[in-house]
Amino acid sequence: MYVAIMGYGVVGSGVATLLKKNYEHIVKKSMQNELELKYILDRRTFPGDPYEHLLISDFTKIVEDDEVKIVVETMGGLHPAYEYVLACLKAGKSVVTSNKELVAVKGFELLQVADEYNVNFLFEASVGGGIPIIRPISQCLAANDIDEIAGILNGTTNFILTKMITDGMTFDEALLLAQKNGYAERDPSADVDGFDACRKICILAALCFGKHVYPDSVYTEGIRKIALADVDYARSWGGVIKLIARAKKLEDGRVSVMVSPAFVQNHSQLASVDDVFNAILVRGDAIGDVVFYGKGAGKMPTASAVVADVIDCAKHMERKKFFGWQDGEADYVASYLESTGSVYIRAIADDVAAAIAKATALFGEIKLLSRDGAPEGEFAFTTAPVSEKELSEKLEGWNGVSVESVIRITDY
Amino acid sequence: MYVAIMGYGVVGSGVATLLKKNYEHIVKKSMQNELELKYILDRRTFPGDPYEHLLISDFTKIVEDDEVKIVVETMGGLHPAYEYVLACLKAGKSVVTSNKELVAVKGFELLQVADEYNVNFLFEASVGGGIPIIRPISQCLAANDIDEIAGILNGTTNFILTKMITDGMTFDEALLLAQKNGYAERDPSADVDGFDACRKICILAALCFGKHVYPDSVYTEGIRKIALADVDYARSWGGVIKLIARAKKLEDGRVSVMVSPAFVQNHSQLASVDDVFNAILVRGDAIGDVVFYGKGAGKMPTASAVVADVIDCAKHMERKKFFGWQDGEADYVASYLESTGSVYIRAIADDVAAAIAKATALFGEIKLLSRDGAPEGEFAFTTAPVSEKELSEKLEGWNGVSVESVIRITDY
Numbered sequence: 159m160y161v162a163i164m165g166y167g168v169v170g171s172g173v174a175t176l177l178k179k180n181y182e183h184i185v186k187k188s189m190q191n192e193l194e195l196k197y198i199l200d201r202r203t204f205p206g207d208p209y210e211h212l213l214i215s216d217f218t219k220i221v222e223d224d225e226v227k228i229v230v231e232t233m234g235g236l237h238p239a240y241e242y243v244l245a246c247l248k249a250g251k252s253v254v255t256s257n258k259e260l261v262a263v264k265g266f267e268l269l270q271v272a273d274e275y276n277v278n279f280l281f282e283a284s285v286g287g288g289i290p291i292i293r294p295i296s297q298c299l300a301a302n303d304i305d306e307i308a309g310i311l312n313g314t315t316n317f318i319l320t321k322m323i324t325d326g327m328t329f330d331e332a333l334l335l336a337q338k339n340g341y342a343e344r345d346p347s348a349d350v351d352g353f354d355a356c357r358k359i360c361i362l363a364a365l366c367f368g369k370h371v372y373p374d375s376v377y378t379e380g381i382r383k384i385a386l387a388d389v390d391y392a393r394s395w396g397g398v399i400k401l402i403a404r405a406k407k408l409e410d411g412r413v414s415v416m417v418s419p420a421f422v423q424n425h426s427q428l429a430s431v432d433d434v435f436n437a438i439l440v441r442g443d444a445i446g447d448v449v450f451y452g453k454g455a456g457k458m459p460t461a462s463a464v465v466a467d468v469i470d471c472a473k474h475m476e477r478k479k480f481f482g483w484q485d486g487e488a489d490y491v492a493s494y495l496e497s498t499g500s501v502y503i504r505a506i507a508d509d510v511a512a513a514i515a516k517a518t519a520l521f522g523e524i525k526l527l528s529r530d531g532a533p534e535g536e537f538a539f540t541t542a543p544v545s546e547k548e549l550s551e552k553l554e555g556w557n558g559v560s561v562e563s564v565i566r567i568t569d570y
Numbered sequence: 571m572y573v574a575i576m577g578y579g580v581v582g583s584g585v586a587t588l589l590k591k592n593y594e595h596i597v598k599k600s601m602q603n604e605l606e607l608k609y610i611l612d613r614r615t616f617p618g619d620p621y622e623h624l625l626i627s628d629f630t631k632i633v634e635d636d637e638v639k640i641v642v643e644t645m646g647g648l649h650p651a652y653e654y655v656l657a658c659l660k661a662g663k664s665v666v667t668s669n670k671e672l673v674a675v676k677g678f679e680l681l682q683v684a685d686e687y688n689v690n691f692l693f694e695a696s697v698g699g700g701i702p703i704i705r706p707i708s709q710c711l712a713a714n715d716i717d718e719i720a721g722i723l724n725g726t727t728n729f730i731l732t733k734m735i736t737d738g739m740t741f742d743e744a745l746l747l748a749q750k751n752g753y754a755e756r757d758p759s760a761d762v763d764g765f766d767a768c769r770k771i772c773i774l775a776a777l778c779f780g781k782h783v784y785p786d787s788v789y790t791e792g793i794r795k796i797a798l799a800d801v802d803y804a805r806s807w808g809g810v811i812k813l814i815a816r817a818k819k820l821e822d823g824r825v826s827v828m829v830s831p832a833f834v835q836n837h838s839q840l841a842s843v844d845d846v847f848n849a850i851l852v853r854g855d856a857i858g859d860v861v862f863y864g865k866g867a868g869k870m871p872t873a874s875a876v877v878a879d880v881i882d883c884a885k886h887m888e889r890k891k892f893f894g895w896q897d898g899e900a901d902y903v904a905s906y907l908e909s910t911g912s913v914y915i916r917a918i919a920d921d922v923a924a925a926i927a928k929a930t931a932l933f934g935e936i937k938l939l940s941r942d943g944a945p946e947g948e949f950a951f952t953t954a955p956v957s958e959k960e961l962s963e964k965l966e967g968w969n970g971v972s973v974e975s976v977i978r979i980t981d982y
Contacts, residue, residue, distance in 0.1 A: 290709075445865065462856035
């Protein structure tokens with residue numbers, strides 16, 4: 159059975175390597191289907207590469223070759239990945255992708271086309287790198303009504319936050335180190351502003367709750383504004399700051415989806431997820447909390463998830479997977495202003511006593527936090543649960559105070 | 571499509587409840603196959619039970635009813651579960667079980683029969699309760715060469731150890747509390763002596779490495795001998811004591827499998843697994859370390875795993891799962907005496923200085939540990955890696971010393 163890879167970057171070359179390295183094992187797992195790489199599509203040339211003879215730059219060779227039954231898309235980005243994948247599905251080829259942007263934006267449409275042409279469209283590698291999550295949710299937890307899903311879905315921001323927490327680096331210093339280590343792009347916006355985590359939580363929300371959630375409907379906040387002062391206050395509160403992406407089913411059938419930094423208690427399974435690791439917590443009615451932990455990115459972990467999907471395709475060529483994923487609707491995602499929870503607030507005021515008195519009047523019961531070396535006039539506290547709408551109204555009415563930081567508190 | 575349940579205890583009644591509670595959701599996930607409960611086999615009577623009308627005491631009704639396509643076995647124990655399951659498979663019915671003893675002892679044979687009769691034999695619930703682990707290993711990590719698997723697989727012992735660590739209870743006190751809470755049987759041997767964990771690691775080892783590992787070939791040590799002194803020394807070392815079941819592939823194709831208490835470092839994902847929770851760590855060549863965490867036992871979590879398998883059967887009636895699980899061989903499991911690792915040793919001597927000097931001569935470099943309130947003559951240390959065989963020889967030659975405790979140290 160022939161396979162083609164589109165996009166010979168980090169993940170694509172990992173897929174080629176893995177298909178060769180664990181060949182016998184993979185053939186066995188594929189129920190004796192031999193998986194042979196026939197083409198690698200890339201505009202670039204790779205002189206001396208062991209697969210140089212397979213490299214092509216013309217996509218039509220793949221789509222027109224009836225021997226190619228499985229196509230791996232590891233190009234990234236929306237275009238031309240979307241057009242290529244669509245053409246492959248319509249040509250009766252199963253497609254495996256690691257491209258979260260493609261799945262988050264076009265997942266519903268591509269799954270429909272796959273259904274229509276009786277082929278598979280699989281995307282385990284699009285969330286959590288090599289961590290098994292898509293299949294466990296859609297199969298292993300199938301008997302559960304899932305209420306909520308939350309996770310640390312971006313390794314770059316988790317690396318930066320870990321360095322701030324454990325080594326006392328500032329955000330800028332930690333970002334620079336992440337860039338040096340190859341964990342962050344020169345333009346780090348997709349990671350540090352939360353867009354990458356947003357795409358992933360959209361995919362997970364669609365799987366868990368059955369309807370497409372489009373990234374542009376999700377409130378997304380990154381970690382640029384996190385200061386070491388906040389890290390210290392989180393420690394005195396008994397936890398750490400993590401970038402948490404979460405989706406929750408509401409009683410009226412809508413969903414609440416959000417990406418933001420959040421306080422996580424030390425005893426949480428998410429608190430000890432450090433460096434570039436990812437973890438995903440799923441809360442089901444029968445199972446309770448389940449957590450999946452592992453490397454959320456990187457060449458071989460991600461390639462491992464891609465090849466697992468390729469093996470699944472080889473075993474079930476004629477079958478379409480049933481994800482129960484319908485299109486999204488206007489108003490399906492509730493405004494973030496409706497969501498409710500406790501928050502942490504750090505502020506500066508000339509008259510701290512008066513500011514705290516006013517905070518108590520505004521928020522009801524508050525709990526003051528302390529840290530060593532706090533400058534004159536700084537104070538911080540946590541509130542009882544408050545809706546986002548009320549929160550912003552209260553903060554507007556809090557005069558004579560400079561609010562430096564507002565961070566949500568999770569109950570995971 | 572009709573389903574029968576054999577064994578209406580905790581898990582069996584959970585399966586009946588869940589099939590009803592999430593009926594619509596489950597039918598959707600089963601690709602519109604309606605799953606209807608037809609029989610519940612139990613020798614006992616359940617007056618007033620909502621499923622009283624389905625209760626039967628005659629097994630032949632199930633095996634002779636061609637409408638019953640899926641049989642759930644939640645009886646536990648080897649007999650008559652084994653005979654019943656065998657008869658059902660041979661009658662062309664798919665079987666789903668939560669019975670770890672059955673799978674650990676008869677798994678290879680039953681999978682062979684299932685293959686022969688072109689039906690499914692699934693057992694996700696037999697390890698880790700509701701935690702998805704069987705399917706992720708056999709499918710999601712299929713592209714990996716798995717090197718090692720280790721886990722906290724028994725909730726009862728983990729509850730007891732957690733109470734010893736966090737509340738300073740003795741083993742006996744914690745066991746009593748576990749019994750009061752319904753976490754431990756009146757005869758707690760299967761749990762506290764490690765046999766339950768042993769069966770589960772045998773199943774995982776078979777899945778990961780492809781050959782049946784029989785429980786009686788596995789060195790198994792429970793937690794009865796763990797003292798609070800050991801808990802304190804583990805803390806001063808920077809970790810906690812957990813009952814760890816582990817299986818590792820050796821270079822010569824054999825496997826090393828062992829169940830024993832072990833020191834786990836605080837930063838390990840396994841260290842923060844408390845109370846009755848379970849966690850399983852899988853180490854693959856491409857993926858690195860992946861950890862699965864959740865409730866390892868209990869009515870609804872376990873039922874959730876059973877029903878997920880039932881859904882899988884409903885979707886693929888004609889297909890047999892391919893686990894690549896062959897029979898075990900003599901000498902496939904290496905003697906535990908061959909395994910190597912650092913250990914923690916606690917001892918008492920009249921002449922501590924001389925005993926430590928002798929320990930240094932025997933073990934090479936050792937690291938002394940301390941604890942508050944240690945009695946006169948007590949001391950404890952950790953060693954460099956040493957084989958189990960050498961270890962027992964060295965301990966025999968260590969005169970004038972009473973060795974109170976020897977606990978292995980993990981690198982997870």
